[in-house]
Amino acid sequence: MANKGDGDRRKKDSVWTISHSNREEYACPYGDAINLAGNGWYSATLLATLSSTTFAMVLEMFGLSVVVSGATCDFDLGLAETSILLSMPFVGPIVMAFPWGYISDTYGRRRSLRIALWxxxxxxxxxxxxxxxxxxxxxxxxxxxxxxxxxxxxxxxLGECTTENSRDAYILVMTSVLDFSLTLYVTFAYFIVNLDFVYHLGFITFTPWRLLNLVLSIPLGLGALGTYFFYESPKFLVNVGRSDEALDILKNIWRRNGGRGKYPVSKVYLKEEGNLKSQDLSFLRSLWDQIIPLFKPPLLYRSLQLYFLTAVVFSINNSYYIWFPFLAEKFASGFSSTDGNSTVEQVNGLCSIIVSEHQAAVSGATCSSTVDLSLVWSSLAQGASFVVILLLITKIAYRKKLLMIIILSISGFSTLGAVVINDSITSFIMYFGLLFNELCTGFIFSYFVDLYPTSYRGTAACVGVMVARAGALGGVNILGAFLMSHCTATFYGTFALMLSTVAVSFLLPPDKSLNKTVST
Known part of the structure; x- marks a missing residue:
């Protein structure tokens, strides 16, 4: 079934190989069609725009920690009220994660993003x-x-609109952008919350923390605007039977990526069952049909693996992140008070400082909503180091199973070091190592892209978000309840959970070498 000469075309293991001189149009699977569309300006700007939307989400969710810190005096917040407020970024996604997955898989990725962000x-x-x-x-x-x-x-x-060779690296880059979210909202908090102004508006008193909350909401609107400059996922369109529209978008992506000549595809198809919904199904039955395949063979085994990893990694990372401003300031205050001549008994490293400083604060202090400069520097150090590490490993992003095992191991043993090392600085560096598991979040969501059919991919990822936030909700409240009273036991429990994720990571599919190339 192949022609001889420069225009040869071969189909081998369902992968097309096209020679440079071949410009004949032909039908091919979507994976080859998007590879032919190339990697250029459109792909790079799509990466930047989608990174901005996830960045805006993180600012809205985790920036609440510094907003709540600023609102403490205005609302006279206690530990119970603070825990409830800090739980809201996790309760919301638990409720809405599955509906968003359904909307994404039935009405489109771009449309769901626009509605959500606005x-x-x-x-x-x-x-x-x-x-x-x-x-x-x-x-x-x-x-x-x-x-x-x-x-x-x-x-x-992002996974559906980029080439196979660049996909994992792009997802890693998008994850690395998120690592600067902590630095950004803490820096905003330092310069805004420390301002000294009060405006009486009748029903409220407008103070700096309200301005901070307003500033942190702006990236959501900017992210929504950015989506208007890009196309719907062509793979989604093929999956719902709109192949002609998908082909037009692929041609436009090809041109915007710098493609010259004629895009050599006349028809694109999926090597999987499409998502054509029956008109006779009720809404609830349609929802049920969308989610139940995730928990039946052959997807059941992978679902259990990925959702376990999601629950543990996000519960640990998100809960320690949301409490980061509190923990960092307690550490900075405790370290400056000891200053080499320990006036605080350092029994268990980081825990002794956190608990002793909390006891000192409870004993009597005036309410303060300011942000300490030490928090800005510590968040900047964390963000910069994580971004550098992520960018360094993008070259081997396709070895994600190996990288996950290494990263989760480092995070686990750093958790242990944070409580058994008595030196203040070293124990706090270990605390940064605990947060290292954040680097795995991009890998986990790339597995949702790789291992699930297009019809259920959005739902699988959104259920992953629901699992992640449910784990984080439990983690935030457990950390808030036990960190002061059972600090060492809390860190030991975290260490055990991290080791369990290492064990499960060994069961993930083996890394594949990226030897399938399509030249044009």
Whole structure:
């Protein structure tokens, strides 16, 4: 079935190899069609835009920690109220994760992103004028319910619109951008919350923390605007039977990526069952049919693996991140008070400082909503180091199983070191190592792209978000309840969980070499 000469075309193991001189149009699977569309300007700007949407989501969700810190005095927040507010970024996505997966798989990746980001932006901005902490909690529940769509939809769309050879590296780069979110919202908090102004608006007093919340909502609107400059995922369109529209988009991607001549594909198809819904199905039955295949063979085994990894990694990482401003300031305060001549008994490294400083604060202190400069420097050190590490490993991003095992092992033993090392600086460096597991989040979501059919990929990723936030919700509240009273045991439990993720990572599919190339 092949012609001789320069225009040869071969189909080998379902992968097309095209010679440079061949410009004949032909039908091919979607994977080869997107590879032919190339990797250029469109791909790079899509990466930047989708990174901005996930970045905006992280600012909205985790920036709440410094917003709550600033609102403590205005609302007279105690530990219980603080824990409820800090839980909202995780409760919202738990409720809405599956509906967003359904919308993404049935109405499109780009459409779901637009709706989610615009609504989240509006509600988040309104929350800046909340007269009571309960209303603030409700509005944050709504805003994070919508913006949580960004994590699953953005990863899915990026994975479907980039070439196979660049996909894992792009997902890693997008993850590395998120590592600077902590630095950004802490820096904003330092310069805004420390301002000295009060405006009486009648129903509220507008103070710096409200301005901070308003500033942190702006990236959501900017991310929504950015999506208007890009196309819907062609793979989604093929999957729902709109192949002609998908082919037009692939041709446009080819041109915007710098392709010259004629895009050599006349028809594109999927080597899997499409997502053509029956009109006779009720909405609830359609939802059921969308999710149940994830928990039946042959997907059941992979679902259990990935959702376990998701639950543990996100519960540990998110809970320690959301409490990071508190922990970092306690450490900085405790370290400056000891200053080499220990006035605080250092029994268990980081734990002794955190607990002793908490006891000192409880014994009596005036309410303060300021942000210490030490928090800015520590978050900058964490963000810069993580970004550098991620960019260094992008060259071997396809070895994600090996990298996950290494990263999770480092995170686990760093957790142990944080409590058994008595030196203050070393123990806090170990705390940074604990957060190292964040580097695995991109790998985990790339597995959702690689291992699930297109019809269920968005749903699988959104259920992953739901599992992630449910784990994080439990982690935030457990950490808040036990860190002061059972600090050492909390870190030991974290260490055991991290070791379990290492064991499960060994069961993931083997890394594949990227030897399938398509030249044009």
């Amino acid at each position: 609504v989240s932006f509006a509600v988040s901005a309104i929350s800046s004028f909340s007269p009571h902490w309960i209303l603030l909690a409700v509005l944050k529940f709504i805003s994070t319910s919508f913006c949580s769509c960004a994590q699953s939809a953005a990863y899915t769309m």
